[in-house]
Amino acid sequence: MNKKINLLVLVCSLIFIQHFHADAQSLYNARGYWEESNKPTYREIINKQSFGEPLTAEELEYLNDYEVYLNRYFERMSDSEKERYYQMKDEWDRELSNIKSSDRNTGEFEWRGRDRFVSIAYGFSYGLAAVSVFEIDNVGAAGVPLVMGGLWALGPVFNPKKFEDITRPVLRANNSGRLLGWIYGGSLGLLLSGNSDSGGQVFAGMGAVGSIALGEWAFQKQKRENYSEGHIETLRHYGILGSWVGASSLGAFQVENINAYGAGILAGGVLGLALGNQQSKKYPYTIGDAENTTVLSLIGTGLGFAIAAESLNNSESSAIILIPAAGSVLGTAFGHKSAKGVYLTKKQGSTIGYSTAGAALLGLGLMAIVEAESGVAVIGVPSALALITQQILFQNFKKENQRKTFGQELNSKTGLDFSLDIKPENYFVNQRMPMFSATQGININPSQPIVNLSLKF
Secondary structure: OHHHHHHHHHHHHHHHHHHHHHHHHOOOOHHHHHHHHOOHHHHHHHHHHHOOOOOOHHHHHHHHHHHHHHHHHHHHOOHHHHHHHHHHHHHHHHOOOHHHHHHOOOOOOOOOHHHHHHHHHHHHHHHHHHHHHOOOOOHHHHHHHHHHHHHHHOHHHHOOOOOOOOOHHHHHHHHHHHHHHHHHHHHHHHHHHOOOOOHHHHHHHHHHHHHHHHHHHHHHHHHHHOOOHHHHHHHHHHHHHHHHHHHHHHHHOOOOOHHHHHHHHHHHHHHHHHHHHHHHHHOOOOHHHHHHHHHHHHHHHHHHHHHHHHHOOOOOOHHHHHHHHHHHHHHHHHHHHHHOOOOOOHHHHHHHHHHHHHHHHHHHHHHHHOOOOOHHHHHHHHHHHHHHHHHHHHHHHHHHHHHHHHHHHHHHHHOOEEEEEEOOHHHHHHHHOOOOOOEOOEOOOOOOOOEEEEEEO
16 A cells, blocks of 8 residues: 555656646747747838838837847747747747637637536536545535535635636646546556455546646646647547557457556556647647547547447457557548648537537437447448538538638738639539520620639739
8 A cells, every 4th residue: 555655646746846847947938939029019120121111220229139139038948949939830820810810819718608517527526536535425425526516616716816817728728637637547546456445446536636636737837838729639639549549459458457457548648648749749730620630530430330340240359449449540640631731720620520420410310210230330320421521521621721821821922812712513503594595795694603713902
């Protein structure tokens, strides 16, 4: 038992050490340098100079002094922060463009109904963990989760300074940390307790502690570093994906030891976070890109289960369990590859997620109506309908965003306001329209344009 306590203390110590280390490194950081480089007055003078307009002596003096300040700021940044600046600059620059205008967090922060529910739900789960750990079996067992849920909702009252100037991405990072903390903390509990009589208590206690600790760490980290929502979602996706692949791999080898599953889930999750961080550094995914990748990963998982269900009829090999995990990985890889240069907005990403869920429910309902008994049909048809829906929406959004990007790049370089709208479906609309005889050389046949070009000077 002493070894378990020492291990828990060590884990907590590492978390706090990393927290304080991040504080020490945050004075000169990549985001801060980018913000200083985009101060309105400085950008106004730079733009004026780039257009060949003469600068006053005062403007020249300001420009020289400010660039000296920027150079010193950059020199004092650590190598990792310099690298992060070059990696994230393009995405941060897009925050100033119209492409991502819908992703900006404008206005005062507001606690939405969903935010309140999620916060109270996590507090409620911590209360359930406390009931399990302390073996409360009287009437008070029903009250503890409610008390904990209420306490978590009172966070802004107990610590108002913590919640000053928070944004939607901060809350997203907080909730992602809580979720991953439950998974990793619970898996650490399985690793320590295994099949012991107190296994359930250790699992619940470590899961709750991990959720609270990792959620708080992510909250503070996001407030300091201001990562993009796409980065946060990518990390959450990979954190869950890694644990899922780790558990599936152990199942494929028919491992029965609970401690091993705890180690596999924890190790897979940590490895997944590392891979997700590297993937996010390679390309600045938007929140819409990340949500689309998650949708494709879930669809790949569903198709994998459909294949596995069919394979079970012909094989008894436990390796079949790896097929759904492989589908998850392939869906993730395909999502990343297809997202390059698309920059899906938050609305577009959520629309894809919402509509594909509806398509999957539609397919599931149809299978229930026809009383399908095959596992392939019950799982495969909803997954296939979801994939078709995802591809239709994704291709439409891709064309829309690429047209906007082209028009904005042309506008920034030439000053021309150009837009291009292609509607191939109008060809079939025109074919159905009635034809009339032309008089006096005038074409009176109605038609819908297939290509719309707009150019404003």
